[in-house]
Amino acid sequence: MSHVPFPLADDPDAPFPPAALALREPDGLLAVGGDLSPRRLLNAYRGGIFPWYSDGQPILWWSPDPRLVFRTDAVRLSSRFRRSLRRCDWQVRADTDFAAVIGACADSPRPGQSGTWITASMRAAYLRLHQLGHAHSIEVWDRQGRLAGGLYGVAVGRMFFGESMFSAYSGGSKVALAALALRLHAWGWPLLDAQVENPHLLALGGERWPRARFLDAVAGLVDEEDRPRNWTARFGQLPAAELARAADR
Known part of the structure; x- marks a missing residue:
């Protein structure tokens, strides 16, 4: 059956x-239009859907098949x-410093891409979230207080949906x-969504899951109670050297 993107x-x-x-x-590609309000975004993530579009385009909503997923105990270094x-x-x-991380993700060059999909509207929407x-x-x-790298994403229930990451070094x-996966695994969060595959993520242990399998897993995790909150105290400070020790265990 043919299908065109569903107008929201x-x-x-x-x-x-x-x-x-x-x-x-x-x-x-699943749907088009709507807005980036917190309610709309959270409803999308609960259904395994995320926004991805460029300046000059309407808001586009996606749920690819297969889906790239990390098991939080299986990130490979x-x-x-x-x-x-x-x-x-x-x-x-x-x-x-959420604003600095999303800004760095937006400004990082990507192979085969000109410009960024993290538009000003996207930045504002995720800052609100x-x-x-x-x-x-x-x-x-780093020791001088500079960002060496980072990532951001959305937590719903016991599911983390990664959005973008960057390396300054x-x-x-x-x-x-690896640090996020280590913490999530300790909290009892089994999965980390990485959306779309690329060779870098596959080399780090990302797995291609059929969309149906991914959606089944998400449905069982997003409704589990884990209240929204700032993660600074919960996450704590993790020395990067500890990741090597954890991987060796």
């Missing part, structure tokens, strides 16, 4: 169409990288991802 109603509580109706080409981490003095924290305790930044800081995004 103005009501931010209006339901999304079933993700199974997403297009095969372009892979995962190479033995060479672990050796470098043992001498690393970086520290990882959460939610101390952060202020409400739903969106979080994982920050890798080599390995910065790897450290952010």
Whole structure:
């Protein structure tokens, strides 16, 4: 059956169409329009859907198949990288500078891309989600107080939906991802969504899951109680060197 992107109603509580109706080409395009209000965004994530569009386009909503997923106990760091981490003095924290992290993600060049999909409207929407305790930044800081790397995403229930990451210095995004996975696993959060595959994420242990399997898993996690809050105290400060020790265990 042919399908065109489903037009969303103005009501931010209006339901999304079933993700199974997403297009095969372009892979995962499901709906168009609506807004980036907190209610709309949270409803999207609960259904395994996320926004992704460029300036000059309407808001586009996606649920690709397959989906790239990390099990939080299965992020892989190479033995060479672990050796470098043992001498690393970086520290990882959460939610101390969300605006800087999303700004760095927006400004980082991407192979094959000109411009950014993290538009001014997207930045404002996710900053609002952060202020409400739903969106979080994982920050890798060097000894001079500079961001070496980081990532941000959205937490719903016991599910974390990664949005974007960056490295200011080599390995910065790897450290952010591994640190997040280590904390999530300790909290009993089994999965971390990475949306769309690329060779870098696959090398770090990302797995291609059929969309149906992913949606089944998400449905069982997003409704579990975990109140929205700032993560600075909960996450604590994690030395990057600890990631090497954790990977060796």
